[in-house]
Amino acid sequence: MGPLVSDxxxxxxxxxxxxxxxxxxxxxxENPVMLYSVGKDSAVMLHLAMxxxxxxxxxxxxxxxxxxxxxxxxxxxxxxxxxxxxxxxIVHSNQEGIDAGVGPFTHGSAVHTDIMKxxxxxxxxxxxxxxxxxxxARRDEEKSRAKERVFSFRTxxxxxxxxxxxxxxxxxxxxxxxxxxxxxxxxxxNWTELDIWQxxxxxxxxxxxxxxxxxxxxxxxxxxxIMVDDERMPEELRKTAVEKYVRFRTxxxxxxxxxxxxxxxxxxxxxxxxxxxxxxxRQGRTIDRDQAASMExxxxxxxx
Amino acid sequence: xxxxxxxxxxxxxxxxxxxxxxSLLRFITCGSVDDGKSTLIGRLLYDSKMIxxxxxxxxxxxxxxxxxxxxxxxxxxxxDGLAAEREQGITIxxxxxxxxxxxxxxxVADTPGHEQYTRNMATGASTADLxxxxxxxxxxxxxxxxxxxxxxxxxxIRKLILCINKMDLxxxxxxxxxxxxxxxxxxxxxxxxxxEIQAIPVSALxxxxxxxxxxxxxxxxxxxxMEYLETVPVGDERKAAPFRMPVQWVNRPNLDFRGFSGQxxxxxxxxxxxxxxLPSAKETTVERVVVHGxxxxxxxxxxxxxxxxxxxxxxxxxxxxxxxNDPAEVSDQFQARILWMSDDAMLPGRRYxxxxxxxxxxxxxxxxxxxxxxxxxxxxxxxxxxxxxxGVCTLSLDQAIAFDPYDVNRETGGFILIDRLTNNTxxxxxxxxxxxxxxxxxxxxxxxxxETLASQKDQKPAVLWFTxxxxxxxxxxxxxxxxxxxxxxxxxxxxxxxxxxxxxxRDLGFTDEDRVENIRRVSSVAKLMTDAGLITLxxxxxxxxxxxRMARNLMSxxxxxxIHVDTPLSVAEERDxxxxxxxxxxxxxxxxxxxxxxxxxxxxxxxTIDTVNNTPESAADEIVRxxxxxxxxxx
Numbered sequence: 001m002g003p004l005v006s007d008x009x010x011x012x013x014x015x016x017x018x019x020x021x022x023x024x025x026x027x028x029x030e031n032p033v034m035l036y037s038v039g040k041d042s043a044v045m046l047h048l049a050m051x052x053x054x055x056x057x058x059x060x061x062x063x064x065x066x067x068x069x070x071x072x073x074x075x076x077x078x079x080x081x082x083x084x085x086x087x088x089x090i091v092h093s094n095q096e097g098i099d100a101g102v103g104p105f106t107h108g109s110a111v112h113t114d115i116m117k118x119x120x121x122x123x124x125x126x127x128x129x130x131x132x133x134x135x136x137a138r139r140d141e142e143k144s145r146a147k148e149r150v151f152s153f154r155t156x157x158x159x160x161x162x163x164x165x166x167x168x169x170x171x172x173x174x175x176x177x178x179x180x181x182x183x184x185x186x187x188x189x190n191w192t193e194l195d196i197w198q199x200x201x202x203x204x205x206x207x208x209x210x211x212x213x214x215x216x217x218x219x220x221x222x223x224x225x226i227m228v229d230d231e232r233m234p235e236e237l238r239k240t241a242v243e244k245y246v247r248f249r250t251x252x253x254x255x256x257x258x259x260x261x262x263x264x265x266x267x268x269x270x271x272x273x274x275x276x277x278x279x280x281x282r283q284g285r286t287i288d289r290d291q292a293a294s295m296e297x298x299x300x301x302x303x304x
Numbered sequence: 305x306x307x308x309x310x311x312x313x314x315x316x317x318x319x320x321x322x323x324x325x326x327s328l329l330r331f332i333t334c335g336s337v338d339d340g341k342s343t344l345i346g347r348l349l350y351d352s353k354m355i356x357x358x359x360x361x362x363x364x365x366x367x368x369x370x371x372x373x374x375x376x377x378x379x380x381x382x383x384d385g386l387a388a389e390r391e392q393g394i395t396i397x398x399x400x401x402x403x404x405x406x407x408x409x410x411x412v413a414d415t416p417g418h419e420q421y422t423r424n425m426a427t428g429a430s431t432a433d434l435x436x437x438x439x440x441x442x443x444x445x446x447x448x449x450x451x452x453x454x455x456x457x458x459x460x461i462r463k464l465i466l467c468i469n470k471m472d473l474x475x476x477x478x479x480x481x482x483x484x485x486x487x488x489x490x491x492x493x494x495x496x497x498x499x500e501i502q503a504i505p506v507s508a509l510x511x512x513x514x515x516x517x518x519x520x521x522x523x524x525x526x527x528x529x530m531e532y533l534e535t536v537p538v539g540d541e542r543k544a545a546p547f548r549m550p551v552q553w554v555n556r557p558n559l560d561f562r563g564f565s566g567q568x569x570x571x572x573x574x575x576x577x578x579x580x581x582l583p584s585a586k587e588t589t590v591e592r593v594v595v596h597g598x599x600x601x602x603x604x605x606x607x608x609x610x611x612x613x614x615x616x617x618x619x620x621x622x623x624x625x626x627x628x629n630d631p632a633e634v635s636d637q638f639q640a641r642i643l644w645m646s647d648d649a650m651l652p653g654r655r656y657x658x659x660x661x662x663x664x665x666x667x668x669x670x671x672x673x674x675x676x677x678x679x680x681x682x683x684x685x686x687x688x689x690x691x692x693x694x695g696v697c698t699l700s701l702d703q704a705i706a707f708d709p710y711d712v713n714r715e716t717g718g719f720i721l722i723d724r725l726t727n728n729t730x731x732x733x734x735x736x737x738x739x740x741x742x743x744x745x746x747x748x749x750x751x752x753x754x755e756t757l758a759s760q761k762d763q764k765p766a767v768l769w770f771t772x773x774x775x776x777x778x779x780x781x782x783x784x785x786x787x788x789x790x791x792x793x794x795x796x797x798x799x800x801x802x803x804x805x806x807x808x809x810r811d812l813g814f815t816d817e818d819r820v821e822n823i824r825r826v827s828s829v830a831k832l833m834t835d836a837g838l839i840t841l842x843x844x845x846x847x848x849x850x851x852x853r854m855a856r857n858l859m860s861x862x863x864x865x866x867i868h869v870d871t872p873l874s875v876a877e878e879r880d881x882x883x884x885x886x887x888x889x890x891x892x893x894x895x896x897x898x899x900x901x902x903x904x905x906x907x908x909x910x911x912t913i914d915t916v917n918n919t920p921e922s923a924a925d926e927i928v929r930x931x932x933x934x935x936x937x938x939x
Contacts, residue, residue: 008606010328010409019608020567023552027621027662052608053565054596056557139400146399165397166729167423167645169430170718171567172659176727190411192402198324272316 011199014191018045019052020171021150021187022134026052026059028175029132029183033090035121036062036082038074039251040207041136044196045188047205049134050085061088063133065124067116068093069104069253071229077208092124104255105234112253122158125182132175132183140192150189156180197274201267211270213247213262224258249274326404329538332413332428334456335438336448340469344438344508345414346379348530349403351515379508397421398428407534417448422455422678422692423645426732429456430718433538434463436529441474441505445487451678453488457495458641458694458734460714463536464492466503467529471521472510478523481505494681496711502536504529542605546630547571547579548708548716550661551623555610563594563610564619566662569715571627572604573611578628581619582706587628589614622663624706624716632706632716635738638699641676641710642669642689646723646730650689652697652817656730660719663705667721671698671817687815689731698739710734758837761795764936765834767859768927770843771852771906772869773898774884775876777915777923778843781869784924786841792937794839799826801844814895820851827855834863847903862934867927868909873898875916 008016025032034049036042049058064078082089094102097115104112125133139146149168154160166174177183188196200207217228219240226233228241233255246259247270264270311319333341367378401412413428415421429435435456439449453464466488474480485503492501504513505521506529512518515530527535548569555563573579577590593600594610603609611625619625626632644650650669658667675686675695689695710717711734721731758765768785770778782798789796805812809825812818823846833840846852856864876898877885888896895901911930913923931937 007327008604009325011324013328013606016567016606016608020552023565023608024662027553051596053553053555054594054610055561055563056555140402143399146401147397162397167427167720167732169427169720169729169732170714171431172661172718172720174659174720174722174727174729176657176722178727190400190402194323194404198320201320202324268316268320271320272312275312275316275319 011195011202014188014195015048015051015199017171017190018048018187021173021185022049022052022058024173024175025132025134025185029060031128031130032060032132032134032185033063033128033130034058034060034134035136036064036078036089037136037251038064038070038078038208039136040196040200040211041138041188043205043207044191044199045134045136046081046085047203048187057086060134061090063090063092063124063128063130065117065120066091066093067112067120067253068098069112069116069232069255071208071210071227071251071254071257073210074208074251081206090124090128092120092127094120094123103232104253105232105237109256113256116253125158130182131177132185134185134187136188137186138191138193138196139189148186148189150186151175152184152186153177154182154184158182160184193274194271197267197271201271208251210248210251212265213245213269214265215243216246216259217241218244218246218259221255225261226255226257227259229254322406323404326407326409327538328409328411329434329533329536330411330413330432331434331436331533332415332425332432332456332461333436333438334415334417334425334429334452335467336417336440336443336446339417339438339440340508341414341417341436341438343379344436344467344469344506344514345401345412347508347511347514348410348412349401350379351511351530397424405530405534410533415452417452419448419451419692422451423643423732425452426455426459426643426645429459429461430732432456432461434465434533434536435461436465436467438467438469438508439484439488441468441470441480441484444484445491447679449488450491450680453492453495454676454678454681455643455694457499458643460710462498463500464502465529465532466501467508468503468505469508471505471512472507476505476512476520478521481521481524502526502532504532542570542713542715543572545570545605545713547573547577547625547627548632548713549573549609549611549625550663550716551581551619551621551625552662554620561612562616563592563612564625565608565610566625567608568603568605569661570605570713572602573609574602575599579611579613580626580628580631581617582624582626582632583634583704584618584623585631585634586617586619588617622661622705624661624663626706632708633738634704634706636701636704637670637739638701638707639673639736639739640697640699640719640733641694641736642697642721642731642733643694644689644691644731646728647691648723648730649691650695650697650731652688652815655724657722657724658699658701658719658733659722660705660707660735661716664722665705666702668700668702669697670700671821673697673811685813696736697733699733707735707738709736711736754835754837757835761837763794763837763839764863764938765837766839766863766865766931766936767830767834767855768839768841768865768867769830769846769852769855770841770867770869771846771909772871773873773876773903774845774896775879775881776869776871777913777920778845778869780920781913781915781923781927782841782843784920785927788924788928789839794937795837796839796841797833798841798843799830799833804829804844814901816848816895816901819847823848823851823855827851827858830855831858834859845897845903847897847901849904849906852906865911865931866906866909867911867913868906869913869915870905871915 094116102115137145149165151173218225219237228238245263247262248259264273335341399414403410415425415428468481468484505524506513512520513528517528549566551564551566553565555565575590579590580587590611591614592612593603624632652669652672655666655668658665672686673696674683675693677684678694708716717735719733720729723730770782772778779800786796786798809822812822830840830842887893888899897903
């Protein structure tokens with residue numbers, strides 16, 4: 001038996017809230033799925049799911065929308081993790097996009113993200129007819145996220161209507177939908193980036209090694225430091241690669257994820273750097289800088 | 305990012321240990337448009353170093369494009385994140401923001417000021433420990449201030465900070481501050497009792513009294529806003545309350561384990577504690593408090609746990625596990641306060657889905673007693689509730705649920721209403737009390753029974769139920785009959801529609817719903833009078849067959865005598881003793897039986913009185929003869 005519990009800390013309260021949310025979905029949804037992006041937020045979300053249903057295995061599958069441009073280390077980590085936990089893993093890629101040869105180097109970040117990520121996600125949700133999909137988005141990430149409900153309603157066309165959101169009272173969530181409609185559920189809405197890191201530290205959650213600094217080959221591309229992850233990077237670019245101590249604050253498609261120079265190779269050092277840094281974690285993401293309301297627009301179109 | 309702390313650079317481990325054990329305060333900011341709510345939050349984030357350089361750059365460019373502060377940074381743009389909000393310069397939906405200091409972590413819900421977005425304000429308030437009310441020092445207490453205070457306090461927020469803002473624009477005048485504080489305290493007397501109020505003079509734009517005490521207000525001796533937020537005790541009365549846990553999910557990984565998962569709503573629980581599951585009222589003992597990584601010696605309010613029981617007790621999702629010695633109440637009839645949140649009005653008589661805790665049931669809004677004007681807190685008569693209106697309603701559920709009054713326990717007393725067709729959340733509600741305690745009230749056995757009481761009076765009790773149109777002659781005949789029975793030595797009483805509406809049913813109108821309730825109450829009273837051994841004469845229009853049937857079913861076999869005072873509408877209207885038909889025809893009276901509200905004539909009444917060819921006297925004689933023939937007037 002553990003020690004007597006005194007007052008709950010903020011991490012305890014956030015954890016309990018997330019678990020409550022996941023159990024509501026498990027009880028009310030007909031066909032839920034957890035979107036697993038292999039990043040640190042997904043790692044925390046998955047860990048919370050393990051806790052929420054213990055000693056049962058979480059009663060839903062994991063799904064990864066693979067743009068085929070993720071870091072290869074992420075894919076290895078994903079497959080090993082799913083096998084360890086014993087949850088089903090669904091991997092979906094937009095075959096039409098692959099056939100058309102869509103990629104960030106040839107089509108740019110906006111087209112690539114729309115076709116491989118947004119359309120890929122919509123295809124997958126339609127194919128498996130999931131009615132509730134968990135996502136690891138946080139309200140502190142971006143201004144339109146800050147306004148989104150925990151249970152975020154989507155029309156049958158996967159659209160989000162920010163001006164007409166369902167009121168959300170206490171911890172009493174309305175998960176009712178009609179056929180074809182769906183809900184995106186964000187159990188870690190109220191966590192901040194610092195909370196995530198502290199929780200990873202407290203719970204000793206394993207994360208993809210790319211978060212830790214190491215010597216990696218990087219090139220300068222469109223204002224960011226991009227890691228050479230495979231042969232698909234144009235050769236003239238690859239030729240410019242230099243070895244640097246870098247790490248990543250977020251993980252996505254490798255050509256769209258800027259590295260930061262760092263020697264932080266422990267959790268404590270990463271947190272220390274984050275607390276002393278002067279730029280937000282999304283700065284490394286090309287997708288957010290396109291226009292002021294860019295995320296809100298993407299979300300209305302079905303992006304997670 | 306984050307607040308300044310030397311520990312971050314010097315000793316990150318020590319910093320992390322300290323930060324990990326901080327407590328959490330959730331609060332909302334509310335007030336009128338342009339009072340500076342968003343500016344205040346922007347200021348708190350900025351002053352606690354929660355804004356990154358790239359965000360600051362974006363803010364500076366946005367300030368030039370959309371800002372309202374000239375060349376200065378418009379902090380409001382930090383929080384007004386939706387495109388429509390930035391275009392219109394207003395806050396539409398709740399925005400959640402996060403910051404921390406060395407002492408605490410905060411979650412702020414910035415809530416909209418416009419009345420049309422009141423429902424979004426309630427969304428933010430429902431999870432908050434504290435509310436900051438922004439007041440423009442130049443304008444004082446406004447309607448919106450009152451509305452927001454009322455909603456915040458109704459939703460159970462017990463701590464209010466009165467942020468009297470824009471003090472720089474009134475030359476930091478102490479008198480202005482004192483007057484506004486005084487005005488508010490007077491108004492606050494009408495709110496829920498037990499609210500703690502702290503008034504602070506600030507300028508969100510200039511930063512006075514936000515993170516430190518300002519030299520501009522030497523007359524102010526209280527704490528700065530930040531100091532108050534960091535130190536105000538987060539009243540965890542939830543921990544001291546009796547144990548409650550709604551069951552969310554039954555955890556059955558294999559045949560050997562059966563647990564009940566949920567978040568502890570109040571109180572605490574240990575292995576060996578006696579519990580009762582409601583509404584089934586089965587008792588057992590808790591065996592384990594299971595969480596991942598090892599069982600707990602004790603689970604406390606706020607934690608998500610899984611409980612196992614010593615015995616196989618049938619428990620499922622939606623049940624509430626309670627302390628056995630102090631369980632919740634169980635009922636299917638309630639009085640509740642409802643805040644309506646849909647564009648389609650709430651209609652009494654309509655069925656909605658009601659979700660409370662993990663339980664969803666069907667609820668009929670059986671009545672709307674009155675509306676509370678959120679601007680002046682006065683009761684107003686109402687037929688429906690429109691968007692953002694608050695009303696006191698009666699609810700009838702299709703099954704009994706466990707609950708506590710909302711003012712006692714937010715977790716087990718709050719509910720949402722869901723439209724069955726659109727699935728939208730259309731209302732939020734707070735249970736006040738049960739109208740019928742399904743479990744608690746038992747029939748009191750009486751030693752002097754109804755037969756004894758009747759035989760003492762040498763009579764048989766009966767209900768003579770006169771039904772007919774207004775002006776048909778019901779009361780006149782009942783009056784004549786009572787005189788005859790009295791002279792025969794019988795003990796009688798007349799329940800007259802008009803008279804009862806002056807007292808017992810004063811709160812009821814003439815809508816279909818109210819007519820139903822009117823008859824329900826009168827038949828209950830008539831029933832009690834027959835128990836007392838009386839011959840009871842009920843003179844009510846009682847236009848609906850189903851309600852007369854309800855009254856009949858309440859009485860013992862043979863004691864209900866339905867008397868149809870059968871006067872044609874044309875005759876009653878021509879008599880028009882009280883002048884009511886004329887007014888109804890003129891449209892001055894709504895829902896008048898026979899004119900714009902139906903009368904369903906009895907199909908098989910015991911007695912039918914023809915008032916066109918009979919006087920009241922002869923009609924009364926006819927009823928006496930009928931009673932004699934049935935032996936009702938024998939001892």
